[in-house]
Amino acid sequence: MAAKKPEIPTLATLVEKIKSGELYEEVKKEVLNSQLWTSSFRHGYADTPRNRVLQIVSNVWLHLHPVKIHRHALRIKFTWCMGGITFLLFLSTVVTGVILMFYYRPVGEYAYFDMKYLQYDVPFGMLMRNMHRWAAHAMVITVWLHMFRVFLTGSYKPPREFNWVIGVFLVTFTLLLSFTGYLLPWDQLAMWAVTVGTNMARATPFLGHEGPFQEYVFGVSPRYDARSLLIGGSVVGPPALLRFYVLHCIFIPLVAGALMIVHFWRIRKDGGISGPL
């Protein structure tokens, strides 16, 4: 009696097996019953409604979500995924930014050469710098698109008025975050873009030394006005670099992060993603 030869499946039966999910079930069974698996994981995950709820509420990260949402909120056509992507890009800049901070010193003599060092000598330094910069630029675009979609769906209407207000703070801080970071490479592009930007503060009514009505405010001069408060002097120099560094790495991320937490919390408290009432 010859041993039964293993059957070689034809392509057609194989395709059929894949399509019907039979192959998937077979592989799954093999894996789940293997010694390796059963010794590692003591029990499986039962896909019950109760467990689905527990996954969300008993996880500190996931519990920012509600447990259930309207089906339409899942549709990419509705949210464009833009709020979530903005948040993801923010997290990317936090991670890459912390790495950049290990190599960068916000001092006039060092800053530019630290950038060079980072680009040419630090392993993956260039990649980290690129990711940080492109994520920041992309975040500016996605936050504008997010805002546009929230407007188009009328999601700022009651009860979400206040979350829109928080959102406007967030878009402002996103721009400020990007702007303060722009100075840090300490190259020509950085210095002059920030010079152009901060020059505007000279013209602040009452408080800028070239602004209207400044003559009625005591003590306003090129050295002491709205602009010098921002850049720590009358030109964009090393004090400006230090100020922008502290604002960029500590103050604005903390404020923006806190606002994001409130933003997400309010989405839940306002009854989840908006939808027809």
Next chain:
Amino acid sequence: MAAEDPKAKVEGLEEKVHVWPYLVRLEFLCALFVTIGLTVWSIVIDAPLEEAANPTKTPNPSKAPWYFLGLQDILVYFDPWFAGVVAPVLIIVGLMLIPYLDINPKGNGYYTYHERKVAIWVYSFGFLVLWIALIIMGVFLRGPGWNLFMPWQYWDPHKVVALVNVDLPYALGVRTYNMAMLVGGGILSAYFAIGTAVYFFMERKAIKNVGFLRMFIKIQLYLIMVGMVIKIVLRIGFNIKYILVTPWINI
């Protein structure tokens, strides 16, 4: 028939689903794609690093970061105190006021154009034209001296543009300083007064519902926005520099 109504389109859908797994898996996929995209982008294109900062060497043109170029472009038409300080503040405050000024209950939570045409037009105009289009222009078409260059034109730093701009009162024949101030102020006040009056007249039935203060603030913001466009047109089309000239501010 039901599909015509944008609200009904979504209402027909099944009520609620679990976030785990339906939303979480989407978020995961989305995060995966974005991360891959960002990584590839960062491998392919390097962030710029020019020569070291040099306070004695001013580049021409000096441009703000691209996301502020809309505001920088407004500088052509307005003095810095407005373009650089008052306009951004008005934009931020105006945006924050939107939910409190637009009390149209329709179109809450779904896409619709027909139920809120004005709102959509105003926001899209502000965002797409006054913000995005000006940024695109600032990035690609503004060259040395902040002059306009078409993409195929050489950025000539010595391009001479004749400054033939005059103030509006001057163009109207007013020659003395005080008179010009009076005329300019008059035109400006008339613009706001008449604009407000016309709006209130046209929307007189809504006053009871919407409230006086709300309507008043709304029309002022509209008038400022339209006024900026008018000023741009006056400058480009008629070489008008200022409408109001005073010892303190020019508009």
